[in-house]
Amino acid sequence: MKVETKWAVIISILAFLLFNLEKVLGLHTPENYETWTLVDMTLGIAIFVVGYILMLREKREQDYGGLMTWKQGFWAGAITTLLLIPLSTLLVYIFIVYISPTFPVVFAEKNGMYDYNVDATGMFLTGHVISTILFGLIGSLIYPIFLKKSK
Numbered sequence: 001m002k003v004e005t006k007w008a009v010i011i012s013i014l015a016f017l018l019f020n021l022e023k024v025l026g027l028h029t030p031e032n033y034e035t036w037t038l039v040d041m042t043l044g045i046a047i048f049v050v051g052y053i054l055m056l057r058e059k060r061e062q063d064y065g066g067l068m069t070w071k072q073g074f075w076a077g078a079i080t081t082l083l084l085i086p087l088s089t090l091l092v093y094i095f096i097v098y099i100s101p102t103f104p105v106v107f108a109e110k111n112g113m114y115d116y117n118v119d120a121t122g123m124f125l126t127g128h129v130i131s132t133i134l135f136g137l138i139g140s141l142i143y144p145i146f147l148k149k150s151k
Contacts, residue, residue, distance in 0.1 A: 003062060004076055007055035008083035014047045016091040020099065028103040033110045045135075052139045055080055056147045066149060073144025081136025085129060092128050096121055 018040070022028060027036035059076045060068035096104050104120035 001079060003055060003059045004080040005083055007051055007058070008080050008087055011047060011051040011080075011084060012088040012091050014051070015044065015088055016095060018043055018047065019092070019095045023100050023103075028100050028106060030106050030110065033106060048135055048139065049143075052077060052080065052143050053147065056143055060147060060149060067151065068144070068148050069150070070144045070148045073148055074140050077136065077140025077143060081133065081140060084136060085132050088132060089125060089129055093121075093125060096124060 022036055022039060025039075026032055027039060056068070056073050056076060060066060060073070064072060101121075104124040107124055108120040
């Protein structure tokens with residue numbers, strides 16, 4: 001579980017750095033929302049995919065002696081996802097509360113979901129958790145197909 005923990009931390013930190021880069025570039029404004037969507041989706045997915053692939057390669061080489069079944073790869077990905085959910089959500093929370101507190105409101109307004117009775121931060125965090133679960137499980141199902149090795 002050492003490899004999975006290491007990569008959950010790396011992926012979370014890279015995503016946090018991406019959020020900060022987006023903020024510095026001025027993408028967290030209503031005027032730049034569409035650009036933010038493109039940048040965040042493209043680079044966010046790239047961080048996620050590359051992180052999972054590198055994690056599975058390291059897991060295969062370090063823990064399984066260069067051989068790995070699909071099932072072993074799936075469980076490594078699932079464990080990474082379970083570790084990634086609270087860690088990345090904590091970093092997203094820190095970011096949207098302390099660094100970019102207006103961004104969840106911009107996000108909600110641009111997606112037609114803003115209502116003064118709705119907590120924009122909570123909605124943003126819920127979306128983050130759901131997307132992490134979905135991408136994590138889908139990645140855990142698919143990536144081991146290409147990274148498994150047998151004798």
